[in-house]
Amino acid sequence: MTARIVLLPGDGIGPEVTKEAELLIADLAAEYGLAIEMQTELIGGAAIDSTGEPLPAQTLQACRGADAVVLGAVGGPKWSDPDAKVRPEQGLLELRKALGLFANLRPVRLHPKLVDASPLKPEVLDGVDMMVVRELTGGSYFGDKVEGDDFASDSCSYSREEIERVVIRAGEIARQRGGKLTQIDKANVMATSRLWRKVTGEVMQEKFPDVECENMLVDAASMFIVSNPSRFDVIVTENMFGDILTDEASTLVGSMGMLPSASLGAGKFGLYEPIHGSAPDIAGQGIANPFGMLASIAMMFDYSLGMQDVAQRIESAIRDCVSNGECTHDLGGSLGTAEAGSAVRRRLRETGSSEVAQG
């Protein structure tokens, strides 16, 4: 197998965690004899500084020719002047749109060792294991914007097709997990939400009659995520609600640094990034948690490279590290970013690929 992977380290702690991703991929490529080519390109604030644009043409072109893209993080105080003409975040949004990555998968699973790292009570956290499917290329993120000194607006729109394709993805995941789908909206106020509810009902009835489906208002959902999170299995929701709810859900697992994500389109191509941001307050110190990034690489092996056994090995190596306290300070450990990354690679070497069935 030959695979081309584009690395986009970006800003803040992005380069530090992306380095660990690169080392992990290189180790696995060597172990399995995979021909993986990695190439690093600019995005976000780093790209603005050197080219004036958050998504240079060269970066987009490289991503279009790749099998998968790995992204660190974008943004930081240096580029956050409200009057700035270009922002680092635009680079990420344009990339998602240009690559047609409409489904953002954000799994939220709790490691038992981290129960105390969460601000919530252990009994509330019992059994937390959900997959949030966030629509990623529509809604108010991409609607027409008016921006003046005395008036501003963001328009939110969705077409039937945009809703259908992401609900189908979520339905497939719910079926595979043998679980339930919760579609979250604000149908008592928003017209787009009423279309979401209608189309979701139709898609589920027609294509997934065997999968249980419920609708929930986003305000109620945001309450249940912290009061009874284990009631959720698969969630599907529009772009902005998904952005907000997944940050909220990250509090369940103790550290935002733990959560991975995959952004997918119709095919196998995907963009993989931890859900944490650029964390400018700790950037450059070598203390950022790389596990959300490494878990994103597990998702890459699963969804883009079709190597589920590798994905599982990475996940269990991360789990073992956490169980043994080989982790960064946000999880109660004392390792730096590089040490935590190499702890995962060491565990992978210990469980060499010969011990598992090769796919």
Ligand code: IPM
């Ligand atoms: C995320 C981030 C982005 C988003 C920002 C950086 C534009 O918060 O991936 O969740 O809002 O989608």
Ligand code: MG
């Ligand atoms: Mg976000």
